[in-house]
Amino acid sequence: MTSPDSPPRRRGRPGGSSGSDLLAVARDVFLSHQYAGATMDAVAAGARVSKQTLYRQYPSKEVLFGAVVRDWVDRGRDAMRPHLEELRQTEDVRQGLLQLSRILHAGVLSPPVLQMRTLIAAEAERFPEVAADYVRRSWDHNQALLADALRHLSARGLLRVDNPAVAAEQLTWLMLAAPLNRLTLTAGAARYTPDELDTIAHEAVTTFLERYTG
DSSP states (O other), X not given: OOOXXXXXXXXXXXXXXXXXXXXXXXXXXXXXXXXXXXXXXXXXHHHTOOHHHHHHHOSSHHHHHHHHHHHHHHHHTTTTHHHHHHHHHOXXXXXXXXXXXXXXXXXXXXXXXXXXXXXXXXXXXXXXXXXXXXXXXXXXXXXXXXXXXXXXHHHTTSOOOSOHHHHHHHHHHHXXXXXXXXHHHXXXXXXXXXXXHHHHHHHHHHHHHXXXXX
16 A cells, blocks of 8 residues: 655675665566566675675575565555544544545555566466565555554544444545556556545545545
């Protein structure tokens, strides 16, 4: 549900990139060539390390792919937390939900997140444990945080939510389903205008509030 911002890549040391910098290079290779077309040679060249050095850290392309996805999740794992804390504290639930929708659109619909979701989905059968870890520590984690925020708003009397987990799922898909579906199926080519996304946000929030207020 979130868009991790990649930090500016630092210049590699004379020995080349390492740690998260190396995994960022590997991620670019996987995204550019997909799993089947990516090679350890290309990663080593991009990171300016020897193949021996790369293989010492990641003995195979399979291990490297798993590390890339875990690093991606780690980078963005808590990106939504401050925004959901703002929602918990809002005095105007409509405006709070509209702001959340804008945050979700900016994050989940961004090219880097769409590309990673597509890559992980394409390789889910080959690497089910990697995909499951991504879902559990990224999507499910953020859904749980959203459910907790909705529970808090309900306790404050701003919403009437009996099942926060279900409400969180409904809210997320009201905000994201149509644009995420279109962008995924067109490889990001059929972009939405800001006005179109704003309309989706307002309609989603109106529908949600009709169900969970009053």
